[in-house]
Amino acid sequence: xxxxxxxxxxxxxxxxxxxxxxxxxxxxxxxxxxxxxxxxxxxxxxxxxxxxxxxxxxxxxxxxxxxxxxxx
Numbered sequence: 001x002x003x004x005x006x007x008x009x010x011x012x013x014x015x016x017x018x019x020x021x022x023x024x025x026x027x028x029x030x031x032x033x034x035x036x037x038x039x040x041x042x043x044x045x046x047x048x049x050x051x052x053x054x055x056x057x058x059x060x061x062x063x064x065x066x067x068x069x070x071x072x
Contacts, residue, residue, distance in 0.1 A: 066072040
């Protein structure tokens with residue numbers, strides 16, 4: 001004969017089910033956050049490299065101009 005399920009039993013089962021989902025969602029969110037952070041770091045590095053290249057180009061141009069006007 002099957003045991004009758006009470007509301008408390010059902011509530012307990014539902015809570016346990018959500019605990020498993022919570023762990024899975026937390027793990028997936030953590031992985032997504034790590035992927036996003038990696039992507040943002042790559043973008044930041046690309047932008048920084050571009051800015052450094054532009055600054056170096058400007059410095060070279062300023063040096064050339066100083067040589068042409070006799071300041072160096």
